[in-house]
Amino acid sequence: MVSSIILAAGLSSRMGIANKLLLTYKGKTVIEYVAEAILNAGIAEVIMVTGHEAAELQAAVKKLPIVLAHNTNYDQGITSSIQQGTRSATGTGYMICLSDMVTITSAEYRELVVFFEATFLQDEKCICLPVYKNQRGNPVIFSSYYKEALLLNNEQEGCRNIVQFNKEHVYLKEMNMPHVLQDFDYMEDFKKIAGV
Secondary structure (H helix, E strand, O other): OEEEEEEEOOOOHHHOOOOHHHOEEOOEEHHHHHHHHHHOOOOOEEEEEEEOEHHHHHHHOOOOOOEEEEOOOHHHOHHHHHHHHHHHOOOOEEEEEEOOOOOOOHHHHHHHHHHHHHHHHHOOOOEEEEEEOOEEOOOEEEEHHHHHHHHHOOOOOOOHHHHHHOHHHEEEEEOOOHHHHOOOOOHHHHHHHHOO
């Protein structure tokens, strides 16, 4: 089983006054849209890590069957949120999902999970990454073998170091669309993605 960890704790500071996860995308908040896409991929355990504006984000997903994990250290970087989610995860794999990647479809999340599950049977230390035209994207799925490494990681801005140190266990999944590369930090980026 794969546990999905949605990172939704950040300050969203580059968007100006708006929390990008509470913007409206196709009639829903960004965070609700992304969480539903992951749930609809058939992932049983979905954990959302909150921090900044936690109450508003919780309200946005209150109807969804997800586990909430609050990161009190969210201002210390994305790694602290990955660690908070990892503590709650019970799967054999941890799919680290960025909360602003609205273009990734449920079918694409499912494709990545199926790829991980097949790879895990061959290599219990696998790390699976999506790729589009030689560009690595997100979400990354870490085998639970790396739980301790993830929890002890002292790099503030993610887990690239763990990927680098374990290159022989990294497996790439070629994707048909660039969705795994498309997140947004600025309002103009969001408007392009949303088509407004």
